[in-house]
Amino acid sequence: MNIGEKVKEQRKLMGLTQPQLAEKIEMSIDSIKKLETNRMNPSIDTLNKLIKFFKVKADYFLDNLEKESEIVDNKMVKVGIIQKVNAGEDATYGEFKSYVMVDSKILEGRPAIALKLKDNSMDKDNLFTGDIVVAKQMTETEKIKSTDIYLILSNDGFYVRRIKKHRKFLILTPSNPDYSVIEINKNPYLKNKYHIFGKIVQIIRNI
Numbered sequence: 001m002n003i004g005e006k007v008k009e010q011r012k013l014m015g016l017t018q019p020q021l022a023e024k025i026e027m028s029i030d031s032i033k034k035l036e037t038n039r040m041n042p043s044i045d046t047l048n049k050l051i052k053f054f055k056v057k058a059d060y061f062l063d064n065l066e067k068e069s070e071i072v073d074n075k076m077v078k079v080g081i082i083q084k085v086n087a088g089e090d091a092t093y094g095e096f097k098s099y100v101m102v103d104s105k106i107l108e109g110r111p112a113i114a115l116k117l118k119d120n121s122m123d124k125d126n127l128f129t130g131d132i133v134v135a136k137q138m139t140e141t142e143k144i145k146s147t148d149i150y151l152i153l154s155n156d157g158f159y160v161r162r163i164k165k166h167r168k169f170l171i172l173t174p175s176n177p178d179y180s181v182i183e184i185n186k187n188p189y190l191k192n193k194y195h196i197f198g199k200i201v202q203i204i205r206n207i
Contacts, residue, residue: 003035047061116130
């Protein structure tokens, strides 16, 4: 199912009409109609509202992004770009307007997402505003390494961070000290709130 179909399904499961859903999440009826018929791409802010209201996992709508990876030939994969992303701020995703080409050997046959950064929270790792980073989906058995940088989806938006383990916490760590670290308690609620998509495997910079 695409994002619009998922919204419609969840709305019907709750026994709501489009006007009722619009009122509860403070959107216009027209926006809900366009969203459900895929005539409007939802922003991160809108998706956060839907995730919280429907009480679904943070990665519920992410499946549609993963499927945007398209094999062009045996050597290259076309990966959709999420535009201008940083933690907790608005960005559009759904159908992608632009793509990057990534070596298939880097992705190893896994789904991938590319995104354009909007802040300098990882500047000490040479990731800057305007850079495009490509994240490769993790496997279930893959272990988190503090030396890698990851794409994390939460109910608040997207994060590009290093991840450190500390007893019962996972710590999302920016390299720029002007940005705050985030401690994620390993309990069921927060496991649903945060989804580690995978590590950053490529950086593309327009010079």
